[in-house]
Amino acid sequence: MRKSREESSKTRAHIVATAAREFRRNGIAATGLNGLMSAAGLTHGGFYKHFSSKEQLVAEACQSIMISVIDALTERTRHEPPAERLAFFVNSYVSKQHRDNAEAGCGFASLGTELSRCSSETRDATSVGYRHLVQTLAGFFPDPDASDVLAKAQTLAVGMSGAIMLARAVGDAELSDQIIENTARTLLAAI
Amino acid sequence: MRKSREESSKTRAHIVATAAREFRRNGIAATGLNGLMSAAGLTHGGFYKHFSSKEQLVAEACQSIMISVIDALTERTRHEPPAERLAFFVNSYVSKQHRDNAEAGCGFASLGTELSRCSSETRDATSVGYRHLVQTLAGFFPDPDASDVLAKAQTLAVGMSGAIMLARAVGDAELSDQIIENTARTLLAAI
DNA sequence: TGTACATCAGTGAACGCGCGTTCACTGATGTAC
DNA sequence: TGTACATCAGTGAACGCGCGTTCACTGATGTAC
Numbered sequence: 141m142r143k144s145r146e147e148s149s150k151t152r153a154h155i156v157a158t159a160a161r162e163f164r165r166n167g168i169a170a171t172g173l174n175g176l177m178s179a180a181g182l183t184h185g186g187f188y189k190h191f192s193s194k195e196q197l198v199a200e201a202c203q204s205i206m207i208s209v210i211d212a213l214t215e216r217t218r219h220e221p222p223a224e225r226l227a228f229f230v231n232s233y234v235s236k237q238h239r240d241n242a243e244a245g246c247g248f249a250s251l252g253t254e255l256s257r258c259s260s261e262t263r264d265a266t267s268v269g270y271r272h273l274v275q276t277l278a279g280f281f282p283d284p285d286a287s288d289v290l291a292k293a294q295t296l297a298v299g300m301s302g303a304i305m306l307a308r309a310v311g312d313a314e315l316s317d318q319i320i321e322n323t324a325r326t327l328l329a330a331i
Numbered sequence: 332m333r334k335s336r337e338e339s340s341k342t343r344a345h346i347v348a349t350a351a352r353e354f355r356r357n358g359i360a361a362t363g364l365n366g367l368m369s370a371a372g373l374t375h376g377g378f379y380k381h382f383s384s385k386e387q388l389v390a391e392a393c394q395s396i397m398i399s400v401i402d403a404l405t406e407r408t409r410h411e412p413p414a415e416r417l418a419f420f421v422n423s424y425v426s427k428q429h430r431d432n433a434e435a436g437c438g439f440a441s442l443g444t445e446l447s448r449c450s451s452e453t454r455d456a457t458s459v460g461y462r463h464l465v466q467t468l469a470g471f472f473p474d475p476d477a478s479d480v481l482a483k484a485q486t487l488a489v490g491m492s493g494a495i496m497l498a499r500a501v502g503d504a505e506l507s508d509q510i511i512e513n514t515a516r517t518l519l520a521a522i
Numbered sequence: 523t524g525t526a527c528a529t530c531a532g533t534g535a536a537c538g539c540g541c542g543t544t545c546a547c548t549g550a551t552g553t554a555c
Numbered sequence: 556t557g558t559a560c561a562t563c564a565g566t567g568a569a570c571g572c573g574c575g576t577t578c579a580c581t582g583a584t585g586t587a588c
Contacts, residue, residue: 142583143531151531167448169360172574185578186532194575242447248497253444255500256433257358263502270501270510291513295490295521298514302493306439309446310461311454319461322482323489330486330521333550334564342564363541376545377565385542 152190155180159201164250165243199261205247206269226280233300234324239307249304273297292331299327343381346371350392355441356434390452396438397460417471418519424491425515430498440495464488483522490518
């Protein structure tokens with residue numbers, strides 16, 4: 141049942157998109173290819189017609205995650221007044237909505253501690269994604285070229301990722317809410 | 332070859348300590364009980380004489396990690412002048428030394444994104460550990476009871492964890508160094 | 523344009539392997555008299 | 556205190572299962588004449 145080239149490349153993209161969702165939901169190591177292909181509505185045998193290994197899919201899925209989430213958030217700030225874009229971006233990121241939707245959220249916050257144990261391709265994608273987030277944040281500053289903006293944007297980036305990661309990790313729901321509220325406010329006030 | 336009660340409880344503690352190391356090095360999901368018991372110098376069959384499941388060991392190992400790392404760092408600040416303890420603590424945490432020694436470092440930075448998928452016992456241990464870190468940080472502030480200290484300490488906590496997580500995740504070594512240097516400095520200046 | 527043939531996307535069974543867990547066994551430790 | 560017996564920490568083989576990966580097969584798609 142050979143499929144057309146167009147269909148085949150759609151299938152491939154669909155597998156990557158499904159992986160991006162499943163990895164963020166369950167973690168990379170805990171996501172099996174069998175379940176992944178089922179979630180994509182396919183049988184597992186066809187996987188190797190598109191990818192040479194799980195590792196390759198991980199790299200591609202991470203690449204896609206890193207860029208797309210930041211871009212989607214940036215897109216949503218477009219209609220905000222320039223002076224409020226930074227606050228809007230940070231508050232959108234450090235939010236209960238983001239905390240409760242890992243499968244569509246930032247890869248640093250959902251996969252961060254697994255990434256250090258991934259292939260160099262995946263970790264290169266992480267570098268690119270991190271720089272992208274930092275540059276996006278820096279672009280929201282009143283004077284993006286000031287000498288301290290890079291360091292401030294980096295501090296925001298790690299604080300935001302850490303906040304969502306920890307808000308998801310703690311078992312106490314009230315504490316989790318508190319992390320979101322306090323860090324969103326304090327990060328913005330401090331930077 | 333029954334062992335004495337004393338020996339047995341030493342064995343148990345040794346398994347927990349080994350797990351705490353291996354989990355932080357390889358991740359929880361990626362650490363098998365067979366390899367874990369080998370690393371502890373034991374055979375795998377004896378595991379269930381001490382624990383009812385892997386999940387139980389995960390909870391105990393995480394409990395131990397969360398508290399011990401913060402306490403060890405706090406201990407090292409003891410001989411610093413009170414006014415410099417906060418900076419000393421933050422700089423020790425957000426350091427290349429910490430980044431390069433995950434197996435002995437903070438559990439948030441090495442296991443953070445896996446914790447949200449763990450048992451409620453493990454996530455409760457995470458709450459306790461997080462509160463412990465925040466309270467430790469708050470105690471270093473000039474006026475620990477000021478109304479904004481809790482929020483500031485929380486912001487430091489998530490920023491510190493996020494910095495080490497991301498410094499380990501990115502493939503680019505220079506960028507990683509930059510994350511450490513910029514965030515340690517900026518966090519302290521901002522808070 | 524129509525026909526014959528090669529290609530290959532997707533299927534589903536099978537591979538070896540390591541996972542978490544169980545179990546019969548061993549013999550030193552702990553307990554009871 | 557000494558002896559007899561029960562306990563149980565640790566061993567190593569085995570369990571079923573799901574993992575990542577391979578493969579023979581299928582039939583629609585793509586290609587060549």
